[in-house]
Amino acid sequence: MEGLVPVQSAGQRLVSPSLYRCIGSVSIRRSVSGLAMDRRISSKAPSQFTIRAQQESLGVASSSVENDVRIKEWEVDMYQNELAISQGIRIRRKPPTKAPLGYSGPFELRLHNPDSPSNILEEITWFKDQEVSRMKEVNPLEALKKAVENAPPTRDFVGALRMAHQRTGFPALIAEVKKASPSRGILKENFDPVEIAQAYERGGAACLSVLTDQKYFKGGFENLEAIRSAGVKCPLLCKEFVVDPWQIYYARTKGADAVLLIAAILTDLEITYLLKICKKLGLAALVEVHDEREMGRALGIEGIELVGINNRSLETFKVDISNTKTLLEGEHGRQIREKDMIVVGESGLFTPDDIAYVQAAGVKAVLVGESIVKQNDPEKGIAGLFGRNISQT
Numbered sequence: 001m002e003g004l005v006p007v008q009s010a011g012q013r014l015v016s017p018s019l020y021r022c023i024g025s026v027s028i029r030r031s032v033s034g035l036a037m038d039r040r041i042s043s044k045a046p047s048q049f050t051i052r053a054q055q056e057s058l059g060v061a062s063s064s065v066e067n068d069v070r071i072k073e074w075e076v077d078m079y080q081n082e083l084a085i086s087q088g089i090r091i092r093r094k095p096p097t098k099a100p101l102g103y104s105g106p107f108e109l110r111l112h113n114p115d116s117p118s119n120i121l122e123e124i125t126w127f128k129d130q131e132v133s134r135m136k137e138v139n140p141l142e143a144l145k146k147a148v149e150n151a152p153p154t155r156d157f158v159g160a161l162r163m164a165h166q167r168t169g170f171p172a173l174i175a176e177v178k179k180a181s182p183s184r185g186i187l188k189e190n191f192d193p194v195e196i197a198q199a200y201e202r203g204g205a206a207c208l209s210v211l212t213d214q215k216y217f218k219g220g221f222e223n224l225e226a227i228r229s230a231g232v233k234c235p236l237l238c239k240e241f242v243v244d245p246w247q248i249y250y251a252r253t254k255g256a257d258a259v260l261l262i263a264a265i266l267t268d269l270e271i272t273y274l275l276k277i278c279k280k281l282g283l284a285a286l287v288e289v290h291d292e293r294e295m296g297r298a299l300g301i302e303g304i305e306l307v308g309i310n311n312r313s314l315e316t317f318k319v320d321i322s323n324t325k326t327l328l329e330g331e332h333g334r335q336i337r338e339k340d341m342i343v344v345g346e347s348g349l350f351t352p353d354d355i356a357y358v359q360a361a362g363v364k365a366v367l368v369g370e371s372i373v374k375q376n377d378p379e380k381g382i383a384g385l386f387g388r389n390i391s392q393t
């Protein structure tokens with residue numbers, strides 16, 4: 001990684017934060033192609049010193065140099081999109097922008113991309129990108145890193161799932177604290193996250209999942225914090241749309257024990273880096289897949305312990321619990337057993353038959369929101385979902 005264009009030097013930023021991200025002392029780029037691009041740019045892009053020297057000696061207008069830098073930034077974003085597409089990722093991470101003035105290069109021939117989001121997942125991802133930029137200004141990464149040093153230790157999310165599975169003989173339950181969703185609207189009017197979390201814990205949940213997205217799920221980081229400080233013992237999954245390492249640090253400071261990484265929006269290299277950050281911070285990571293291709297990608301990434309199979313497409317909202325079975329058949333299922341990974345069956349589970357169905361398919365855990373959060377008494381909701389009391393077996 002040496003020899004990169006510096007992220008910042010002499011108090012003046014040469015490239016935008018979207019190009020380079022700092023994790024500890026290591027500067028990383030957002031994509032595999034980015035690694036190649038780093039080399040390309042580092043050999044071509046002048047240092048700030050050189051830029052200034054050139055400007056002074058040649059009298060070149062600084063705006064033209066800035067435009068060159070803008071072109072490079074834009075091109076890198078385009079390369080990143082190409083890489084994501086090559087991995088079967090349909091979600092574009094940012095709205096397409098027109099090439100900067102004076103651009104000539106490999107993307108000239110590219111067909112025009114529609115500039116409105118093509119589905120809800122893409123819309124959420126675009127919004128998240130801006131939201132995170134705003135949040136970063138209030139809470140810079142350096143401050144979060146300091147806060148993490150003094151944060152209480154995390155709880156063992158994966159261990160809690162394994163223990164509950166052994167104890168009950170059922171898939172371990174990750175019970176979701178969820179007020180609303182774009183597909184189902186408001187699920188519970190009088191929503192008290194702490195009360196719900198405590199009821200889930202009494203009902204035998206192994207872990208909890210807490211939606212922190214405000215705009216689309218009416219969740220919040222304050223819910224995560226409140227549940228944590230109310231003395232709930234279950235490990236907590238921060239249910240977010242992670243597109244930036246900063247969000248992982250932030251989740252850790254707010255009491256998360258695990259985070260969600262959605263394969264539909266992250267490249268393999270991003271998942272790899274984010275897993276490393278999770279490990280460094282003592283967090284578990286639930287890597288979510290929805291189709292065969294994403295499952296294949298997840299199996300090729302080193303260090304994944306928990307894979308979630310979402311039965312709901314985040315692009316179309318279609319729910320089909322046979323997705324869990326399909327993705328666990330054949331070679332993928334064999335590799336999962338061989339690696340002793342825990343598979344979590346996610347979404348659309350309502351009855352003891354549903355639980356039995358995904359268990360027979362091979363899951364050791366389930367992630368359930370709607371069917372239990374909607375009940376007047378979520379504790380009883382859990383017993384209804386499993387067909388028996390799973391709190392003391």
Ligand SMILES: O=P(O)(O)OC[C@@H](O)[C@@H](O)c1c[nH]c2ccccc12
Binds near residue numbers: 176346367368370371
């Ligand atoms: O409410 P359900 O159908 O039981 O689903 C829970 C959970 O699987 C779902 O909320 C979910 C799965 N993956 C996500 C990613 C983002 C937001 C939400 C989700």
